[in-house]
Amino acid sequence: MAEAIIVNEKDELAKQEQPDILHDEVLANSDLMNDAFDGENREHEMGVWDAAKQHPWACFWAFIMCFTIISNRTTSPLLGKTTADAPQVMESFDMFLNGNFVALTAFQEEYGVYVEGSGWTIPTKWQSALFQSGQCGAFVGVFLAGPVTNRLGYRWTTIVALMLMNATIFISFFANSLTLLVVGQALEGVPWGFFIANAPAYASEIVPLALRGACTATLQMSWSIGSIIVAGATYGYNKRDDEWAWRVPLALQWLFPTPLLILIFLAPESPWWLIRRGRRAEALRSIERLGVESAEHAQNSLAMMERTVEIEAKMGGNPTLLDLFKGTDLRRTTITCLMYASQNFAGNLIANQATFFFEQAGISPDKAFQLNLINSCLQFVANGLSWPLTAYFDRRTIYLYGTTTNIVLLFLLGICASIHQSEATNYAQAVLGIVISFVFAGTLGPISYSIISETSSIRLRALSTAVGRAAYYVAEIPMIYLASQLLNPTGWNLAGKCGYVWGGTAVICWLMAFFFLPELKHRSYREADILFNRKVPARKFKSTIIDVAENE
Template identity: 85%
Template sequence: MSSIKEKDEHFAQVDVQHSEVLVNQDLMNDALDGENREHQMGVWDAVKKHPWACFWAFTMCFTIVMESFDMFLNGNFVALKAFQREYGVKVGEAWVIPTKWQSALFQSGQCGAFVGVFMAGPITNRWGYRWTTIFALILMNATIFISFFANSLTLLVVGQALEGVPWGFFIANSPAYASEIVPMSLRGACTATLQMSWSIGSIIVAAATYGYNKRDDQWAWRVPLALQWIFPTPLLILIFLAPESPWWLIRRGRKKEALRSIERLGADSTEHAQQSLAMMERTVEIEAQIGGTPTLLDLFKGTDLRRTAITCLMYASQNFAGNLIANQATFFFEQAGISPDRAFQLNLINSCLQFVANAISWFFTAWFGRRTIYLWGTATNITLLIILGICASVTQNTATSYAQAVLGILISFVFAGTLGPISYTIISETSSVRLRALSTAVGRAAYYVAEIPMIYLASQMLNTTGWNLAGKCGYVWGGTACVCWMMAYFFLPELKHRSYRESDILFNRKVPARKFKSTIIDARDNE
């Protein structure tokens, strides 16, 4: 921590020289060449020229695996027989975790993350993405001890809440960092790896809980908890070796370091690195003329209010299109009438299929626009959710139980291939560069504001001590997904193939969302 403070003091003493890029014709030509080269670069060409940028983006996004791991772990704990007998109450012949404790287990981590995301924005603006993430990884290592040694539901809930604080740092920084270090054509695929990290976490959890679900002692849940220690230390070492975002360095006036970062991220010549630097300086200078030092209040002023609203909508909507069924998949399968052992098997299959869907999403982001993927993915899940509700409303038998399970898997698959990954891409592209760290943090806070009551609602709908709706919850999630689709249709712009400068101009000109794709921006326009 002392080294971080020393580094921060050094940052504060840097004499920030304002860029002359807007008035110097040579620098302007470099900026134009840099932006044109990014526009002309295809996906595969960008991968070949910038493999290290892809690697560092994936490394940062992989920090999300820890939030995913814990989120899915709690969803599986409530279905573990040993955990139910230790902490549950008897309902008929079965032991169940009361609804209030189910909700507390699911919500405590999200409450901690809500605090974390608000801390992340200001700290990242001051320390940078690397040091902020390193600090969060150290904190993650420490807080896992509380959950692992917890001997009551109360202490386990406290442990989850404290673990949630570093989650907030990870989810706020990962999409912003990934979008800033890769070329324009790779922003979609690289930010989509956030959803893949969620799937990797769920696969590990599904495999661990399936392997331990037949144990009758405390190690049925303590071993999966201990597996969390696999991730923080290796990631900490990798993040320490990673380059800082050149956009952040330019905003701090550290142009020489920004140039070195650009070269490390894959610039194939000094000339191209200088052009990329000029392109970034141009955008940063345009935004600096609009507003000074970024603050949270800036997110709710002028055109940035619209951008913040879109970011919050994208994040919050992840909770309303059936994704919470995936988070409690094992318990959902059991409530649909599947045997416990088969429910854990289906959960593992579901997690693996989500990983496949994430890989497919990379191709979707290359072929289709962000708006198109989001609208069609949401429409598909609305249809599947309504069918799920109908299936749960008829006379129940083995066939209807498996039909509900299959529909739950399909809903998760569609989410993991469309809504989930493309939401992160939209979030990272919508905010201005100046406010990105703050915008992604506030957007994620909106996610938690929406998720915390929705977790309670999901537990209440599925639990036998609650409403016991099983697949009928499809009606509820189908209705909320319809609202998300309508909001996106009217307010979600298309930002594929747009540089950050072009995005700034489109928002500043107050172009309607449905005209973003067709509006032409001249290469020399600065406002």
């Protein structure tokens, strides 16, 4: 009996894996091609507000997937006496939490060393280790995410990662040494990598063209939500003088994985992923669940997806990591990696080490935690403002002007820290830190995710976002050490003068974007494929006309 059940289950799985459409017939089917034309034209004609009204469920599920980043943000060493960016909401919660730990008096006294003139502090090497361990784990996770997602899909990959997240939180919560806390963070980092790799890809694939910018920008809002929760929790417990000052905030991580796991289980799979697997009927059901006005529109959207998948399939077989570095995909991979890595160089490190930065600027510890909470709330406001920005302005415009603004502010911060110091200059540095964070959260941060999700091909998307995030970690890990050295009393103790360093790196980011960043707003995935295949220069992407009937 048991053997019969196993055989039946294997047969059912085999049926699911069998494609119910042959993609090599798609481009030869005139009726299907006409449907594809209609589907793509309809997406181009749809405005932001119309798309939101017609696809509320697509927006909802995109937001839920992006929300997985919150829990990662809260345990990072960055908001405390270390530096660097942290992953999304699940990732956001965890990463920001570690950052606040090192600024907690009870944590410093338990695990730190006494520095004459500065009091108790966590040594720089341990500050770096606390954050780098999570990033190293995430580095492993993002490389696993691509192949696993290609096999299991976005839903089941995320569900497995959420289950793993629940388990690994136990290690951090019960840790009784910095060593064990570092190990716990490393293991938590693995599911973080899955979340950050899958969230932008899934969000971009399930929403209409007009909503891609706003919905992928939600990722940055997830960071902010996580940082608000962490800032509130650590502010509420920062006056405690026992271990619960950091164990209670750690326990808050368990608030997220189980509810999110249930919601993701109920979510539809990406129809693009289902089409790539040849599961046409399931893809149609997903399209209908995501919200369409009629069965005809659902068929048009399905045909549009089938057409694009077939065009890409003719360029190569089953996707592999090596495909990311071949032909025109190498250019797309390079852009994705540069956009991810640049998040570490244009003011984000100031934002993510806010509490410790305020203390080093001469603000009292209690007021530093208060300012950090204000800073986190303002980031949330900036994220909300990014939605209309992405709707009305081009991706390149937002990125270049946002970077220019932060370059000016970062150099002003350095100048302010270089003159004779007083209470006025201390608060001026704190305000500049908040404004830099606000600008990043409203421009560079959210628009980077939009660019990343639009640049990769459909065939390689899961792999591309994973490798791009890996590039982020490769750039970030040494920057964590550098940022710790810049601020820490046991390091270079530069305080606001670090603005000179980050201002200089932001200039490099601006130059790279000006020459190499293409404009993909209002471009379908088919049009993006054609533009890259034609090797169109970045600054001519917007003006190049692509006919709806072209299949190159």
